[in-house]
Amino acid sequence: MTTLTRLLPQTPKANAGPLAPTTGVTTLPAIDGVRLSATMAGVRYANRLDVMLAEICTGASIAGVFTKSSTRSAPVLMCQDHLAKFDGSTGPAAILVNSGNSNAFTGKNGFDSTRTLAERTAAALGCAPDHVFPASTGVIGEPLPHERITAKLDELVTNLRPDAGADAAAAIMTTDTYVKGAFTTLDLGAPVTISGFAKGSGMIAPDMATMLVYMFTDAAIAQPVLQQIVSELNIRTFNAITVDGDTSTSDSLVMAATGRAAMDRIDSRDDPRAEQFAVALGEIMRDLAHQVVRDGEGATKFVAINVTGAASDSSAHTIGLSIANSPLVKTAIAGEDPNWGRIVMAVGKSGEPADRDALSIRFGHVLVAENGWVSPSYKEADGAALMKEQDIEINVDLGIGGGQATVWTCDLTHGYITINADYRS
Amino acid sequence: MTTLTRLLPQTPKANAGPLAPTTGVTTLPAIDGVRLSATMAGVRYANRLDVMLAEICTGASIAGVFTKSSTRSAPVLMCQDHLAKFDGSTGPAAILVNSGNSNAFTGKNGFDSTRTLAERTAAALGCAPDHVFPASTGVIGEPLPHERITAKLDELVTNLRPDAGADAAAAIMTTDTYVKGAFTTLDLGAPVTISGFAKGSGMIAPDMATMLVYMFTDAAIAQPVLQQIVSELNIRTFNAITVDGDTSTSDSLVMAATGRAAMDRIDSRDDPRAEQFAVALGEIMRDLAHQVVRDGEGATKFVAINVTGAASDSSAHTIGLSIANSPLVKTAIAGEDPNWGRIVMAVGKSGEPADRDALSIRFGHVLVAENGWVSPSYKEADGAALMKEQDIEINVDLGIGGGQATVWTCDLTHGYITINADYRS
Incomplete structure (x- = not known):
């Protein structure tokens, strides 16, 4: 409490x-x-x-x-x-x-x-x-x-x-x-x-x-x-x-x-x-x-990224930030697009240990991908519905260890460009 | 030739x-x-x-x-x-x-x-x-x-x-x-x-x-x-x-x-x-x-970032990428804003060796900052005029070693958001 x-x-x-x-x-x-x-x-x-x-x-x-x-x-x-x-x-x-x-x-x-x-x-x-x-x-x-x-x-x-x-x-x-x-x-x-x-x-x-x-x-x-x-x-x-x-x-x-x-x-x-x-x-x-984060320039979505099963807490933190800082992930969220492929990309580019076939991704409670590809139970409509929420939870389990971390970010929108392309002049 | x-x-x-x-x-x-x-x-x-x-x-x-x-x-x-x-x-x-x-x-x-x-x-x-x-x-x-x-x-x-x-x-x-x-x-x-x-x-x-x-x-x-x-x-x-x-x-x-x-x-x-x-x-x-790069999603400017005087070539490369990947630098370029402060920020966040007072920044041939602050000879109008060009050159000298690298990028515009916020769905 x-x-x-x-x-x-x-x-x-x-x-x-x-x-x-x-x-x-x-x-x-x-x-x-x-x-x-x-x-x-x-x-x-x-x-x-x-x-x-x-x-x-x-x-x-x-x-x-x-x-x-x-x-x-x-x-x-x-x-x-x-x-x-x-x-x-x-x-x-x-x-x-x-x-x-x-x-x-x-x-x-x-x-x-x-x-x-x-x-x-x-x-x-x-x-x-x-x-x-x-x-x-x-x-x-x-x-x-x-x-x-x-x-x-x-x-x-x-x-x-x-x-x-x-x-x-x-x-x-x-x-x-x-x-x-x-x-x-x-x-x-x-x-x-x-x-x-x-x-x-x-x-x-x-x-x-x-x-x-x-x-x-x-x-x-x-x-x-x-x-x-x-x-x-x-x-x-x-x-x-x-x-x-x-x-x-x-x-x-x-x-x-x-x-x-x-x-x-x-x-x-x-x-x-x-x-x-x-x-x-x-x-x-x-x-x-x-x-x-909720006052992030141009933000329309608040995103929590929970990374579990990583090689270490520090590795989980790095993977979380790789996802959170990816312009392609952030623009997908802005577009309410459950584009989990971009999350896979961001895990891959983090430089941290990952095993494609052990990785699973959930939007909120909805299992999206596991065993190296899209889950048979996943329906795009379920993912799309969750992405319409204002607060979004992305859960990534690396499946290789006990490391975990949570990272928070917002989406990347036209508002961010408008604010920053003419802040000073 | x-x-x-x-x-x-x-x-x-x-x-x-x-x-x-x-x-x-x-x-x-x-x-x-x-x-x-x-x-x-x-x-x-x-x-x-x-x-x-x-x-x-x-x-x-x-x-x-x-x-x-x-x-x-x-x-x-x-x-x-x-x-x-x-x-x-x-x-x-x-x-x-x-x-x-x-x-x-x-x-x-x-x-x-x-x-x-x-x-x-x-x-x-x-x-x-x-x-x-x-x-x-x-x-x-x-x-x-x-x-x-x-x-x-x-x-x-x-x-x-x-x-x-x-x-x-x-x-x-x-x-x-x-x-x-x-x-x-x-x-x-x-x-x-x-x-x-x-x-x-x-x-x-x-x-x-x-x-x-x-x-x-x-x-x-x-x-x-x-x-x-x-x-x-x-x-x-x-x-x-x-x-x-x-x-x-x-x-x-x-x-x-x-x-x-x-x-x-x-x-x-x-x-x-x-x-x-x-x-x-x-x-x-x-x-x-x-x-x-010139076909970068939404790109309207082609940017060459020349880093010299770094601790090593690899350090210069990392600093160049830190500048090139900074959303604040890229949106400033989109807005034709000679916002060199954001370049200083991007050098600082790179994690590479840098000495604020040895750093100098030029837009093309125009000396913008040296000795830890804005150059006395710099006129905002000169910087602003250069930023209106389609091809932009940012020259950063760290003043601490012989390392150098060139990195190329484009600006970050509304076009990037439009393309990526609704690519798949």
Whole structure:
């Protein structure tokens, strides 16, 4: 039983995709020890929230995972540096995020802009500059007009409040058509809340899948344990989604645990409460990952690809992504065509161990192919009917081992081309 | 100076893409020792050439390269088996190709169909069954109606003639919008001709890039030398093109050298004539590869990506393919948007060594980015003007080593979605 609740936009955008969440609430709960604010700084566009600030209390644990791109942005490099030496006991921390400009591939000036933002944020908030975790998302390769952001820092600090999560979630959006947030509560001896929000819809692929994810909890959990749980869950959530196989230079996930809940701190992954926490956090991360895929550029179908019977979990993951990233599979799904031949092709091109005659494919519960060819029981009408659903499940069993993985993606439509063939100019 | 001449269709198809060749001839030259024929067998569609037969004289050398897919089709498996033990001195050989049905993932029945076709072809032609090189291209996963082909074998054999290359090239097409052929002549002591044709437009990616390629020459060249040259050239031609990153289960390249030219046989790769032959053959293979990309499903732009300064040639190749396969790069090109930030992204996600600050990017001769950010001399109008051309050159220098490679691709357009979202149903 899950208590997970989704965030809904206060005013839905006119271009929201057909897969946008329909049930939820319009606010995120306060997390003791975290205050948020958002503002319109006009980084690229006027009259929209485009900068968010989070203040995290002294004593928090912070964990993170970041893009593995070799051309990652200045803010990502700074976050990795700051996280490696972070000690929450020495004072408060901050997260500063702008949308509209990714400050990626902006040379030495880009680094200078990020350093200036960190220093000015630290000064305005009263924290150490190396306790600031910055992020920038938007167009690549254009100088970040950081003075538009620094001009708003005092206002951002003044407006910090515990319940501004929905505004913060809105401020980090770029081509997203809806805000993405979720929260849950659990009992770890004391009541604990986990809340998170994310942005991303194009340039989504492992590793890391999501562009930006921020999560907060009042649970008390030691930093190494928090990092271990976040890293474990990331593999099966944000690293298991793909929209177009492209990987951002800015992908960042940062999670803060304030420790304000009335509980003894979790100091070991073997503490039974660590697993309880991981289960609840996993639900949040998986749901946010799904929300990102459902907002995939031009998406009209949400596709879960379950791979079983592979040589290893890692092999299953690679095969799942090969299917999920295949333009021919994705366009077939867009066309509601149960073209399982393209799935066979994608298994074959993955480079992973496969035995044609041991392979079986199911659309949902419908057995399509087995023993190296189409199943005698398969009727095209059954497959075609399933493909008309909005949520599609493709089950591939390799029949050669015990490895398994699930990967999520969306279809590839004219909408994707329209959005991306004229995004910048 | 090249003597390369392209094949043009006798009657251009109404849906031929904007990048179709415009200069050439409508026939392929006869190759002494090779006879061809084509017929309408109605494998999938009526009233179109869909089966071709080639007869190759006793004493020929045959080389081949094939898809590395782990779910490759029955004909591919048979070709690999037959090629491994081929000895042309023991008798003539045959190539039998049908379009309309790929006989891939068709189980034991598929193997039986391929075996029947090989045996019946051998009987009709008077060659050994293991001298038959079959191929099937078209829809995956449907039983091949091989009796429609065997019913035409006597007719195919009766109609064999040296100058039927253009019909053979037409018979192997599927979604292709134009026939793809090229030939050249060279002097290896005696005049020698090399002639080839190919098909492919979707499901094109390394390895192997092209679905089907057949090449013939009257040169006398020992089989191991021919195989070595074909394999070398394949890396830089058919394995260096990509339309959508998807790899066919049927990709096959077969080349026959009849040895009928009045020359001493080339028995070593170190024979200077071997290099002469390789240069000429390389031109044919590169041109056929380019013709495949130019017929990429929905393509409106032909894109050459030159990667230099990489850690190794192989690293340069991987980076080139990462750029060429990026949906965000391909849609930007479709939109004539000089969005070099997406190229930086694609370099970064390749997993290959790169140093952001050593990287430079040029569109044609226009320097766009260097030293980790946009070049001070770059004007967006210059980049935008180049992107309006039909042929686009992207030059990426990694600045860290001597590795280089060139990769060719096309843009990703609404046309690709339209073709692939409703190909089968």
